[in-house]
Amino acid sequence: MSFPVAEEAIQNTTEEVEDIVDPWNVASTSDKGVDYDKLIRRFGSSKISPELIARIESIIKKPVHYFIRRGIFFSHRDLELILNAYEQKKPFFLYTGRGPSSEAMHLGHLIPFIMTKWLQDVFDVPLVIQMTDDEKFLWKDITIEDANRYAYENAKDIIACGFDPTKTFIFSDFDFMAQCPNFYRNICRIQKSVTFNQVKGIFGFTESDCIGKIAFPAIQAAPSVSSSFPFIFGEKLKQEFACLIPCAIDQDPYFRMTRDVAPRLNFPKPALMHSTFFPALQGAKSKMAASDTNSAIFLTDTPKQVKDKVNKHAFSGGKETIEEHRAKGGDCDVDVSYQYLRYFMEDDERLEQIRQDYSSGKLLTGELKKILIEVLQGLVAKHQERRKEITLDVVRQFMTPRQLNFRY
Amino acid sequence: MSFPVAEEAIQNTTEEVEDIVDPWNVASTSDKGVDYDKLIRRFGSSKISPELIARIESIIKKPVHYFIRRGIFFSHRDLELILNAYEQKKPFFLYTGRGPSSEAMHLGHLIPFIMTKWLQDVFDVPLVIQMTDDEKFLWKDITIEDANRYAYENAKDIIACGFDPTKTFIFSDFDFMAQCPNFYRNICRIQKSVTFNQVKGIFGFTESDCIGKIAFPAIQAAPSVSSSFPFIFGEKLKQEFACLIPCAIDQDPYFRMTRDVAPRLNFPKPALMHSTFFPALQGAKSKMAASDTNSAIFLTDTPKQVKDKVNKHAFSGGKETIEEHRAKGGDCDVDVSYQYLRYFMEDDERLEQIRQDYSSGKLLTGELKKILIEVLQGLVAKHQERRKEITLDVVRQFMTPRQLNFRY
Numbered sequence: 064m065s066f067p068v069a070e071e072a073i074q075n076t077t078e079e080v081e082d083i084v085d086p087w088n089v090a091s092t093s094d095k096g097v098d099y100d101k102l103i104r105r106f107g108s109s110k111i112s113p114e115l116i117a118r119i120e121s122i123i124k125k126p127v128h129y130f131i132r133r134g135i136f137f138s139h140r141d142l143e144l145i146l147n148a149y150e151q152k153k154p155f156f157l158y159t160g161r162g163p164s165s166e167a168m169h170l171g172h173l174i175p176f177i178m179t180k181w182l183q184d185v186f187d188v189p190l191v192i193q194m195t196d197d198e199k200f201l202w203k204d205i206t207i208e209d210a211n212r213y214a215y216e217n218a219k220d221i222i223a224c225g226f227d228p229t230k231t232f233i234f235s236d237f238d239f240m241a242q243c244p245n246f247y248r249n250i251c252r253i254q255k256s257v258t259f260n261q262v263k264g265i266f267g268f269t270e271s272d273c274i275g276k277i278a279f280p281a282i283q284a285a286p287s288v289s290s291s292f293p294f295i296f297g298e299k300l301k302q303e304f305a306c307l308i309p310c311a312i313d314q315d316p317y318f319r320m321t322r323d324v325a326p327r328l329n330f331p332k333p334a335l336m337h338s339t340f341f342p343a344l345q346g347a348k349s350k351m352a353a354s355d356t357n358s359a360i361f362l363t364d365t366p367k368q369v370k371d372k373v374n375k376h377a378f379s380g381g382k383e384t385i386e387e388h389r390a391k392g393g394d395c396d397v398d399v400s401y402q403y404l405r406y407f408m409e410d411d412e413r414l415e416q417i418r419q420d421y422s423s424g425k426l427l428t429g430e431l432k433k434i435l436i437e438v439l440q441g442l443v444a445k446h447q448e449r450r451k452e453i454t455l456d457v458v459r460q461f462m463t464p465r466q467l468n469f470r471y
Numbered sequence: 472m473s474f475p476v477a478e479e480a481i482q483n484t485t486e487e488v489e490d491i492v493d494p495w496n497v498a499s500t501s502d503k504g505v506d507y508d509k510l511i512r513r514f515g516s517s518k519i520s521p522e523l524i525a526r527i528e529s530i531i532k533k534p535v536h537y538f539i540r541r542g543i544f545f546s547h548r549d550l551e552l553i554l555n556a557y558e559q560k561k562p563f564f565l566y567t568g569r570g571p572s573s574e575a576m577h578l579g580h581l582i583p584f585i586m587t588k589w590l591q592d593v594f595d596v597p598l599v600i601q602m603t604d605d606e607k608f609l610w611k612d613i614t615i616e617d618a619n620r621y622a623y624e625n626a627k628d629i630i631a632c633g634f635d636p637t638k639t640f641i642f643s644d645f646d647f648m649a650q651c652p653n654f655y656r657n658i659c660r661i662q663k664s665v666t667f668n669q670v671k672g673i674f675g676f677t678e679s680d681c682i683g684k685i686a687f688p689a690i691q692a693a694p695s696v697s698s699s700f701p702f703i704f705g706e707k708l709k710q711e712f713a714c715l716i717p718c719a720i721d722q723d724p725y726f727r728m729t730r731d732v733a734p735r736l737n738f739p740k741p742a743l744m745h746s747t748f749f750p751a752l753q754g755a756k757s758k759m760a761a762s763d764t765n766s767a768i769f770l771t772d773t774p775k776q777v778k779d780k781v782n783k784h785a786f787s788g789g790k791e792t793i794e795e796h797r798a799k800g801g802d803c804d805v806d807v808s809y810q811y812l813r814y815f816m817e818d819d820e821r822l823e824q825i826r827q828d829y830s831s832g833k834l835l836t837g838e839l840k841k842i843l844i845e846v847l848q849g850l851v852a853k854h855q856e857r858r859k860e861i862t863l864d865v866v867r868q869f870m871t872p873r874q875l876n877f878r879y
Contacts, residue, residue, distance in 0.1 A: 197655075201663050207656050237659075241652040247605075248615050248645060254683030255609050259667065262682055274670055275662030278686030 081105075084313050085267060087202070089340055094397040096347025099137055099312075099339060106315055108138045108337060115142065122146055128181040130338070133405055136178055138312060138337035140322070145307045145334045149186060154469055155305035156295070157182055158286050158333070160193035161221065163213035163235075164203060168220045169359035170439070171341030173446075174406065176224045178309045178338065183230060189295055189467035190231045192221060193286045197236040201275040211237050218458045220362055223449040226461070229468040232295055233461045236282060242464055249291045253281035256324040265316045283314075284321040287333035294464045305331050312337035342402055346378035362447070366440045373400065373436050380421075381428035392424040393431075400428070400435040407438055489513075492721050493675060495610070497748050502805040504755025507545055507720075507747060514723055516546045516745060523550065530554055536589040538746070541813055544586055546720060546745035548730070553715045553742045557594060562877055563713035564703070565590055566694050566741070568601035569629065571621035571643075572611060576628045577767035578847070579749030581854075582814065584632045586717045586746065591638060597703055597875035598639045600629060601694045605644040609683040619645050626866045628770055631857040634869070637876040640703055641869045644690060650872055657699045661689035664732040673724045691722075692729040695741035702872045713739050720745035750810055754786035770855070774848045781808065781844050788829075789836035800832035801839075808836070808843040815846055 082097045083090040091097045103110055111131060119127050130136045148155050159179045161172065183190050194214035200207050214235040221233065239246055259277060262268050268277055285291050289304035296304065308318060315337060322332040340347075343358045357376050360369055380398025382388035395401040395418050408414045417434065420426035490505045491498040499505045511518055519539060527535050538544045556563050567587045569580065591598050602622035608615050622643040629641065647654055667685060670676050676685055693699050697712035704712065716726060723745060730740040748755070751766045765784050768777055788806025790796035803809040803826050816822045825842065828834035 197659055200659055207659065237656060238652060240655040241649055244646060244649040247648040251605055251608055251615065251645075251683055254686065255681050257682050258679050259676075259682060259685055260678045263678065268667075270668045270671065271666050273663050274665050274667060274686045274689065275659055277667055278662065278682045281682065 085316060086313050089313055091348060094346060094348060096342060097340060099134075102312060103138050106138075106312070106319070108140050108312075108315065108335070109142075111137055111139050111142070111336070115139075118143075118146060122150060123185050125185075128178065129409060129411065130174070130178050130181075130406075132411070134339070135174070135406060136309065136336050136338045139335055140318075141332060141334035142307070142336060145305060148305050153305070154188060154299070155186075155307055156188055156289060157186075157190040158193070158306050158308050159190070159310055160195060160283070160286070161217055162195045162199050163210060163217045164199050164205075166213055166216050167361045167363045168217055169361045170403075170407070170442075171359065172217075172220070173224065173362075174338055174341055175309050175311060176221055176226075178336070180224050180226055182307070182309060183227060187470040188230070189469060190226065191286050191292060191295070192218075192226075192231065192233040193283070194218060194233065194235045195283060197275075197282060198279055200237075201273065201279060207237065211235055215455070215458055218461065219450055219453040220446070222453050222457060222461055223446055225449070227468075228457075228461060231461055232292065232464070232467060233458070234464075235462070238462070239464075243292070243294070245293055246285060246291050249285040249288050250281045252328050253284050253321070253324055254278055256327055257281065257320060261320065261323075265320050280317055280320055283317045284324075287318065287321050288330045292464075295467045296469075297466045299469065303329075303331050306333040307336065308333050309336045310338070311340060313340070341406060342378075342399055344372060344376040344378065344399055346397065346399055347402075360439055360443065362443060362450070364443055366444065369439050369443060370436045373432050373439065377403070377432060377435070379428045381431075382424075385427060388427060389424040393421045393426075393428065395422055398428075398431070400431045403435055404438065407442055493724060494721050497721055499756060502754060502756060504750060505748060507542075510720060511546050514546075514720070514727070516548050516720075516723065516743070517550075519545055519547050519550070519744070523547075526551075526554060530558060531593050533593075536586065537817060537819065538582070538586050538589075538814075540819070542747070543582070543814060544717065544744050544746045547743055548726075549740060549742035550715070550744060553713060556713050561713070562596060562707070563594075563715055564596055564697060565594075565598040566601070566714050566716050567598070567718055568603060568691070568694070569625055570603045570607050571618060571625040572607050572613075574621055574624050575769045575771045576625055577769045578811075578815070578850075579767065580625075580628070581632065581770075582746055582749055583717050583719060584629055584634075586744070588632050588634055590715070590717060590744075591635060595878040596638070597877060598634065599694050599700060599703070600626075600634075600639065600641040601691070602626060602641065602643045603691060605683075605690060606687055609681065609687060615645065619643055623863070623866055626869065627858055627861040628854070630861050630865060630869055631854055633857070635876075636865075636869060639869055640700065640872065640875060641866070642872075643870070646870070647872075651700070651702070653701055654693060654699050657693040657696050658689045660736050661692050661729070661732055662686055664735055665689065665728060669728065669731075673728050688725055688728055691725045692732075695726065695729050696738045700872075703875045704877075705874045707877065711737075711739050714741040715744065716741050717744045718746070719748060721748070749814060750786075750807055752780060752784040752786065752807055754805065754807055755810075768847055768851065770851060770858070772851055774852065777847050777851060778844045781840050781847065785811070785840060785843070787836045789839075790832075793835065796835060797832040801829045801834075801836065803830055806836075806839070808839045811843055812846065815850055 084097060084102060116127055116131060145155055157179055159175050179190060196210035196214040200210040218233050262277055262280055287306045287308060289296055289300060293300055318333055318335055325332045345358060357372060360372060378399040380394035382391055401421060404414055421431055492505060492510060524535055524539060553563055565587055567583050587598060604618035604622040607613060608618040626641050670685055670688055695714045695716060697704055697708060701708055726741055726743055733740045753766060765780060768780060786807040788802035790799055809829060812822055829839055
């Protein structure tokens with residue numbers, strides 16, 4: 064699993080070019096990035112509508128997270144069924160993941176975890192987090208030892224998001240495979256139900272792909288099945304539990320496949336909540352890559368690095384001159400600083416004021432960047448402080464197979 | 472892994488039809504079965520020549536097993552390198568396996584284990600035996616629970632062949648995957664080095680095959696790598712050990728693939744010893760199937776069942792009438808009773824006498840069958856007696872990951 068970012072800009076043509084969204088590529092020809100309404104239609108998922116948000120709020124008796132309110136988590140599959148289960152006091156569990164491709168994570172990688180932590184707190188349910196070190200070994204030019212080490216390092220950043228240790232199980236595929244006999248068994252059940260033709264259609268695999276890649280989708284599918292974790296559920300595992308997966312929408316193909324095979328295997332179909340893609344500093348059309356340290360704010364960046372990166376690289380929706388900007392205003396839809404504030408400024412009113420002021424030209428790009436720099440410096444510093452406390456012993460605690468706490 | 476048997480007879484045509492030999496099908500148009508010399512040329516393996524046999528005997532200072540002398544193990548890859556290692560007092564290990572497709576095993580299933588036990592005794596080396604319960608689940612219409620249970624039941628028959636518990640590790644894929652982190656890691660290394668195109672070419676997989684089958688060859692390849700079993704070798708595992716695999720020749724494709732990827736992964740290429748196919752009672756052209764109890768002598772058969780099956784079903788190379796038989800003699804090459812004696816009558820001189828007498832017409836089919844019945848009744852009864860002693864506790868002992876005894 065990985066939180067993806069927009070691919071390098073594609074040449075605009077006169078024809079309408081479809082956005083490319085799959086687990087390894089996200090590419091759009093528009094400065095605004097991917098057309099998410101179109102993507103919902105193409106993927107056949109459902110929009111998180113104002114009505115659905117109202118229903119969630121009436122059930123949890125408080126406002127939804129601003130990620131949902133602002134359309135950062137914008138799409139879903141069967142979220143209603145999870146709400147029904149919750150209302151009927153039937154437990155469910157959360158599942159998300161991370162592809163540990165390098166030692167350092169960037170801001171965008173936090174999005175699914177921030178959402179997931181909120182869901183865990185609100186619904187009081189267990190959570191499993193898959194570190195797909197096997198996937199990263201298969202797809203990238205890294206050793207198993209490095210991929211596995213990144214899994215443990217990244218787990219520290221994930222734990223620093225504040226997950227409840229009594230309700231959260233984190234696992235590396237390489238290690239968990241040798242810890243729980245049910246995991247490989249469920250993987251085989253799924254692998255028996257999916258043909259090469261199907262993964263070719265869903266993921267675009269070719270005959271030149273290695274057989275590890277071809278078989279991998281079952282490994283990302285298996286954690287959506289509660290019986291892969293008998294120790295978590297203990298005696299309560301008389302039947303499979305429902306599963307809700309918060310993830311970036313590029314991961315949807317894995318779970319379309321999972322939902323497709325689930326009925327044949329008597330597994331419940333996992334429900335999903337999809338997020339948009341966090342843009343690169345250079346804008347929604349360019350690629351945010353761990354290899355290009357200037358394309359993203361890393362969780363290891365110093366305050367000065369945060370400031371310099373935003374000032375130098377954050378794509379601006381402002382006008383060429385101050386005079387023109389004052390007269391015509393900036394374009395929030397393409398302005399990366401404003402977009403980043405949508406993700407990380409919790410205060411709705413202040414954000415709306417900034418939007419109005421920037422759009423009207425009252426707020427200049429430099430001023431907007433200054434606000435963002437303060438927000439991000441605060442966020443990154445706080446993260447670093449929390450992460451310092453996360454020792455390898457703490458990680459091992461989260462990664463130990465054990466029974467988790469459950470509301471019902 | 473499975474010990475295969477000839478597929479249903481193919482219609483003879485005027486064209487020359489190639490024998491079909493792969494891990495799931497063995498079919499020949501000839502009454503004599505597969506043309507093994509041709510197969511050696513097609514597979515690119517080497518014949519176990521009289522010179523090689525002489526070299527083995529000079530090294531081990533005793534005669535080779537009659538399976539080798541009689542050409543039942545007839546082909547090899549790099550057996551010389553194993554002999555070199557042995558002469559240089561470098562240790563190696565043995566690897567063989569079984570696909571546990573049903574609860575009962577038949578006579579043919581014993582061949583690789585009889586050979587392997589002899590090799591273990593002579594060379595005093597550790598042995599790993601893979602029970603591919605995952606393969607059987609993927610290929611057949613059985614549950615994981617049944618495939619796993621068959622693995623334990625079949626292990627009793629294998630242990631009854633007399634393997635040294637201090638030198639033998641037996642494992643079920645489903646269980647071992649959750650016991651040893653190195654196993655899945657080596658599987659992934661191999662899966663990363665093999666493309667769909669390659670397994671399509673080697674195994675004839677198609678796009679309609681499930682992704683479990685497509686990925687499986689790496690699971691049969693991984694046990695040929697000593698680092699998949701760190702506990703066996705302990706501190707001696709400073710570098711990979713050489714591996715010798717005795718198996719029926721239909722399993723060769725798995726290890727051609729393994730040998731192909733080994734150098735890229737710094738794994739030594741496994742050496743191989745290939746056996747011919749044990750014929751069905753109905754002859755080398757027909758199929759020996761666990762589902763057809765009359766096609767094979769099962770290790771669970773009663774003396775009466777052995778007698779009846781041989782008398783009723785064993786394909787005869789004799790002539791239509793006694794007079795014609797006395798005059799022209801029988802054809803040992805197609806006579807199943809004679810062929811079975813080649814596998815199970817240890818006494819060379821007596822076997823040769825029987826061959827001469829049957830070929831000359833002196834020995835009648837009924838008399839030949841009577842000899843075979845006695846041999847098989849004795850063999851099966853002895854096996855059943857030994858198997859009775861093999862409790863589940865004994866199986867668990869063999870299946871416990873642990874350090875094994877080693878000559879060097």
